[in-house]
Amino acid sequence: MTKIESINDFVVRFANVNGSGSASANNLFAKAIFRAGVPVSPKNIFPSNIQGLPTWYEVRINERGFLGRRGGVDMAVAVNGQTLNKDYQDLLPGGYFIYDSSKDLPDDFLRDDITVMGIPFTMLCNDEFKNPKLRQLLKNIIYVGALAFLLDMDFSILTDSITKQFQKKPKLAEPNIKALELGYNYANEHYSDACKLSIRPSDSVGDGILLDGNSAIGLGAVYAGATVSGWYPITPSTSVVEAFDRYSKKFRVEEDTGRYKVAIIQAEDELAAIGIVIGAAWNGARAFTATSGPGISLMGEFLGLAYFAEIPVVLVNIQRAGPSTGMPTRTQQADVLSCAYASHGDTKNVLLFPCDPKECFEFSADAFDLAERLQTPIIIMSDLDLGMNDHLCDPLEWDDKRLYDRGKVLSTEDLDNLKEKWGRYLDVDGDGICYRTYPGTHPTKGAYFTRGTSHNEYSAYTEESSTYLAGMERLMVKWDTAKSLIPTPRIKMRDPENGVGVIFYGTTTHSTYEAISRFSKKGLKINSLRIRSFPFQREVVDFINSHNTIFIIEQNRDAQLRTLLMAEDSISPAKMQSILNYDGLPITANFITNKINNLLAADEQLVAEGKGGVA
Amino acid sequence: MSFDRPKFRHPNQTKNAAGFSKQDYEGAMSTLCAGCGHDSATSGIIQACFELGIEPHRVAKISGIGCSSKTPAYFLSKSHGFNSVHGRMPSVATGANMANRDLLYIGISGDGDTASIGMGQFAHSLRRNLNLNYICMNNGCYGLTKGQDSATTDKGSSGKRGVPNPYTSIDLCELAIELGASYVARGFSGDKKQLVPLIKGAFAHSGLAFIDIISPCVTFNNTSTSTKSYEYVREHIEATNTFDFIPLQQEILAEYDEGTSQVVTMHDGSKIHLHKSDSTKSITDRLIAVNNLESEKAKGRLLTGLLYVNQEIRETHDIINSTHRPLNSLTEKDLCPGNAALQKINESLR
Numbered sequence: 022m023t024k025i026e027s028i029n030d031f032v033v034r035f036a037n038v039n040g041s042g043s044a045s046a047n048n049l050f051a052k053a054i055f056r057a058g059v060p061v062s063p064k065n066i067f068p069s070n071i072q073g074l075p076t077w078y079e080v081r082i083n084e085r086g087f088l089g090r091r092g093g094v095d096m097a098v099a100v101n102g103q104t105l106n107k108d109y110q111d112l113l114p115g116g117y118f119i120y121d122s123s124k125d126l127p128d129d130f131l132r133d134d135i136t137v138m139g140i141p142f143t144m145l146c147n148d149e150f151k152n153p154k155l156r157q158l159l160k161n162i163i164y165v166g167a168l169a170f171l172l173d174m175d176f177s178i179l180t181d182s183i184t185k186q187f188q189k190k191p192k193l194a195e196p197n198i199k200a201l202e203l204g205y206n207y208a209n210e211h212y213s214d215a216c217k218l219s220i221r222p223s224d225s226v227g228d229g230i231l232l233d234g235n236s237a238i239g240l241g242a243v244y245a246g247a248t249v250s251g252w253y254p255i256t257p258s259t260s261v262v263e264a265f266d267r268y269s270k271k272f273r274v275e276e277d278t279g280r281y282k283v284a285i286i287q288a289e290d291e292l293a294a295i296g297i298v299i300g301a302a303w304n305g306a307r308a309f310t311a312t313s314g315p316g317i318s319l320m321g322e323f324l325g326l327a328y329f330a331e332i333p334v335v336l337v338n339i340q341r342a343g344p345s346t347g348m349p350t351r352t353q354q355a356d357v358l359s360c361a362y363a364s365h366g367d368t369k370n371v372l373l374f375p376c377d378p379k380e381c382f383e384f385s386a387d388a389f390d391l392a393e394r395l396q397t398p399i400i401i402m403s404d405l406d407l408g409m410n411d412h413l414c415d416p417l418e419w420d421d422k423r424l425y426d427r428g429k430v431l432s433t434e435d436l437d438n439l440k441e442k443w444g445r446y447l448d449v450d451g452d453g454i455c456y457r458t459y460p461g462t463h464p465t466k467g468a469y470f471t472r473g474t475s476h477n478e479y480s481a482y483t484e485e486s487s488t489y490l491a492g493m494e495r496l497m498v499k500w501d502t503a504k505s506l507i508p509t510p511r512i513k514m515r516d517p518e519n520g521v522g523v524i525f526y527g528t529t530t531h532s533t534y535e536a537i538s539r540f541s542k543k544g545l546k547i548n549s550l551r552i553r554s555f556p557f558q559r560e561v562v563d564f565i566n567s568h569n570t571i572f573i574i575e576q577n578r579d580a581q582l583r584t585l586l587m588a589e590d591s592i593s594p595a596k597m598q599s600i601l602n603y604d605g606l607p608i609t610a611n612f613i614t615n616k617i618n619n620l621l622a623a624d625e626q627l628v629a630e631g632k633g634g635v636a
Numbered sequence: 637m638s639f640d641r642p643k644f645r646h647p648n649q650t651k652n653a654a655g656f657s658k659q660d661y662e663g664a665m666s667t668l669c670a671g672c673g674h675d676s677a678t679s680g681i682i683q684a685c686f687e688l689g690i691e692p693h694r695v696a697k698i699s700g701i702g703c704s705s706k707t708p709a710y711f712l713s714k715s716h717g718f719n720s721v722h723g724r725m726p727s728v729a730t731g732a733n734m735a736n737r738d739l740l741y742i743g744i745s746g747d748g749d750t751a752s753i754g755m756g757q758f759a760h761s762l763r764r765n766l767n768l769n770y771i772c773m774n775n776g777c778y779g780l781t782k783g784q785d786s787a788t789t790d791k792g793s794s795g796k797r798g799v800p801n802p803y804t805s806i807d808l809c810e811l812a813i814e815l816g817a818s819y820v821a822r823g824f825s826g827d828k829k830q831l832v833p834l835i836k837g838a839f840a841h842s843g844l845a846f847i848d849i850i851s852p853c854v855t856f857n858n859t860s861t862s863t864k865s866y867e868y869v870r871e872h873i874e875a876t877n878t879f880d881f882i883p884l885q886q887e888i889l890a891e892y893d894e895g896t897s898q899v900v901t902m903h904d905g906s907k908i909h910l911h912k913s914d915s916t917k918s919i920t921d922r923l924i925a926v927n928n929l930e931s932e933k934a935k936g937r938l939l940t941g942l943l944y945v946n947q948e949i950r951e952t953h954d955i956i957n958s959t960h961r962p963l964n965s966l967t968e969k970d971l972c973p974g975n976a977a978l979q980k981i982n983e984s985l986r
Contacts, residue, residue: 055986056986228982228986229986230985230986231985231986232985240981243971243972243973244972244973244978245972246966246967246968246971246972248734248735248963248964248966248971249731249734249735249963251730251731268973272973272977273971275959278959278960279957280957280958280959280960281956281958281959282958282959282961282963282966282971283958283963284734284735284953284956284958285956286730286734286764286952286956288727288760289757289759289760292724292727293724293726293727293730293756293760294727295727296720296721296724296726296727296728296731296757297727297728297730297731297734298731299728299731300698300718300720300727300728300729300730300731300732300733300734301731301732301734301735301963301964302731302735303718303728303731303732303735304731304732304735304736304739304964305735305964306731306963306964308731308735322721323721323724326720326721416979416982417978417981417982418975418978419975419978420975421974421975425967425968458716459716459736459964460696460715460716460732460739461693461694461696461716461736461738461739462693463693464691464692464693465693465714468693468713468714468715468717469716469717470708470709470716470718470719471716471717471718471719471720472718472719473719473720473721474719482709
């Protein structure tokens with residue numbers, strides 16, 4: 022048997038029981054690797070359940086910073102009896118299987134291509150600790166101690182983390198450190214030379230931070246000056262507003278009164294949540310809500326109102342696996358179409374696709390400027406993987422000179438100085454964006470009646486066809502203006518002569534870059550374009566036109582972004598081949614590599630047979 | 637279509653203390669049916685605003701969808717208005733109020749808009765005690781879709797369609813009291829003398845003031861078999877009490893004999909003097925307030941007037957402890973923590 026050997030490049034998967042306190046132990050492990058300067062990304066794969074069902078924690082360690090899922094597991098820490106067999110079978114040949122040997126492995130566990138290491142976590146724990154509640158938690162810490170030995174980790178990083186974590190309760194630090202030592206010593210005594218995986222301190226992390234996307238969005242909203250949020254709890258979006266609330270309580274306290282410079286309302290449903298946002302934005306506050314797929318469906322009618330009455334709305338969609346209730350705790354990018362065209366009638370919404378927490382922070386802040394500049398809903402398209410997992414990213418930055426772009430809003434003075442008659446929907450500048458007023462601004466000027474029914478340039482109700490048409494066409498002028506304001510795609514031309522290009526967005530980015538680098542190593546330099554927003558800009562169409570074959574990589578079944586490219590930019594479907602992962606788990610570099618290989622091979626086959634082929 | 641009202645007025649028309657004439661509170665011409673109860677309700681709102689000397693531009697009018705929800709176009713044309721989505725006036729009003737607590741919010745809804753599609757939002761705006769004047773123009777039918785029964789149509793009542801309603805009706809006032817409302821009243825669009833003080837009291841109230849205005853639909857529900865016709869309501873109306881609304885800073889001119897009146901002081905210092913002489917119904921006890929409604933109903937009577945007041949319940953802003961300043965007036969300086977704070981956050985994430 023050849024053991025997997027690697028320094029700073031492997032995958033460890035913990036198999037736990039939900040609600041058993043494993044999360045903090047697993048975090049401790051990931052954070053220790055991060056603090057050793059080695060790039061790491063942990064992913065929770067968890068059930069829609071609070072206690073008792075299987076949950077996994079997959080840690081990707083990669084010196085070169087490829088932190089999307091790779092595929093395959095090199096080391097399994099299996100402490101959940103329910104999934105023991107699956108965890109055992111899923112391990113890669115040459116891998117390492119660590120289990121709680123307080124109970125023997127079943128007789129049919131007969132693989133001879135892996136290294137099995139039994140450590141009696143329960144027995145060690147019960148011998149040492151008397152408190153039954155602590156036992157459960159410390160059992161998890163023991164395996165972290167064992168891993169520290171097996172992976173040659175610097176033990177002091179772990180003990181320092183524990184000390185820091187229990188700064189206010191030093192009495193609790195003591196048994197935790199003891200548990201670490203128990204695991205460490207047991208592994209040292211029994212498996213001193215068994216493991217060929219190791220963590221070597223590095224400076225690859227640099228000044229990077231480890232943060233989840235939802236916290237970054239919530240923080241971005243604080244920095245952007247959002248003051249009103251209506252929301253309704255739904256996994257996996259809940260932690261966006263919770264973060265907004267947490268940071269607001271820290272940064273938005275009025276010194277003299279102790280009152281908050283924010284209004285956060287937990288609404289009765291998603292309809293009310295978006296209604297609150299629309300009411301607040303109409304009245305001149307920066308407002309937002311966060312939800313997931315089912316919430317988007319419920320908000321449909323209101324989104325159409327915001328589009329047609331031209332009200333700035335910031336909506337965060339943390340996508341999960343659909344349809345219907347789907348898999349609420351699994352990830353997907355399957356709301357692209359439902360968001361792009363949310364609501365009845367001809368509606369189109371601006372979408373932003375962040376790929377890491379830093380971009381979540383930036384797009385969150387930018388979304389408020391865009392919404393107010395464009396007077397339309399802006400939807401931030403994150404997903405469960407980005408939102409709820411910690412990701413390594415560059416440190417967040419804020420330019421203190423930055424001013425909020427409140428868009429075209431008339432003040433009392435502006436209204437006094439107006440020469441012509443003001444109309445709420447009068448396109449004075451020719452960019453499709455009109456001037457608005459906040460209620461209460463001026464005693465006699467600037468009042469208007471906002472409505473979702475068709476209206477003329479002065480916001481009066483009309484069913485006159487020509488007026489309606491002019492309004493709908495002006496909205497398309499605004500749509501074009503949007504293209505010049507929203508984030509541009511990130512293009513990497515590795516070989517301008519190569520006719521193969523890939524397009525992707527959001528959390529598909531990281532695994533795709535890893536797959537591309539594998540092809541580069543073999544001499545095939547694939548060009549890439551990362552979509553960052555919708556509507557698509559000229560650069561996207563040009564990129565597609567300058568390649569023979571485009572692979573579009575997405576995490577949904579129906580190739581939704583590809584459909585959007587066909588619909589909005591008349592791209593020929595024959596030109597765009599899909600690579601689709603929609604099993605609810607984050608896409609892997611192995612999956613993408615295999616798919617690209619297969620598609621290229623099939624294409625070569627066609628060429629060889631003289632049947633054309635596009636590459 | 638909307639039509640502007642003729643601008644011509646008598647040159648010597650009276651002005652209120654704030655210097656506004658009645659005309660300053662009017663809106664576009666109504667496009668509702670001639671004789672619609674909603675137009676009388678609208679005129680009640682105009683009268684209340686005029687008498688209180690409210691600055692028209694400091695009012696925001698928000699409505700849902702339906703005949704009633706069209707009315708914000710017909711009053712206070714110098715105020716911003718928002719005709720939103722069916723049944724969702726309360727959430728839009730909630731957002732608007734959160735953004736700027738300094739304006740006076742008038743929410744207009746109807747019985748379909750409130751008692752059916754908007755029941756959830758109605759309930760939760762009450763629960764949160766949003767500082768909103770929630771006016772439901774209740775005609776017991778769906779007017780814009782031509783006369784279907786609504787959830788407030790009384791059992792057995794029939795409109796122009798001639799089919800008696802087989803379902804139990806919802807009493808919005810009773811429900812409002814049970815859901816924790818802090819000001820609940822019922823008026824009749826045909827009785828402006830009673831309606832105007834009810835609206836004025838609502839404006840002075842801090843928190844959610846709910847007024848159910850029975851407002852007959854002349855086209856679809858003014859039949860001899862309807863319980864929401866002008867005739868039926870006039871014959872069956874019962875009032876809790878008559879009262880005077882005395883705004884803050886206004887001298888009390890009437891003389892009240894001791895023991896004959898009950899005084900309710902509103903948050904802004906205004907007072908409501910309830911005349912006990914013509915009625916003995918208590919309106920500050922929730923249980924009694926519900927009983928009053930039920931016992932009159934049992935007698936086949938419709939209780940109107942101020943039904944319940946509670947000045948102890950905090951409004952939403954005070955519940956969530958938000959700043960006294962309008963949130964929409966805050967700037968970068970108030971809101972953005974700055975880069976130095978962000979670098980500290982970065983440090984905590986390493």
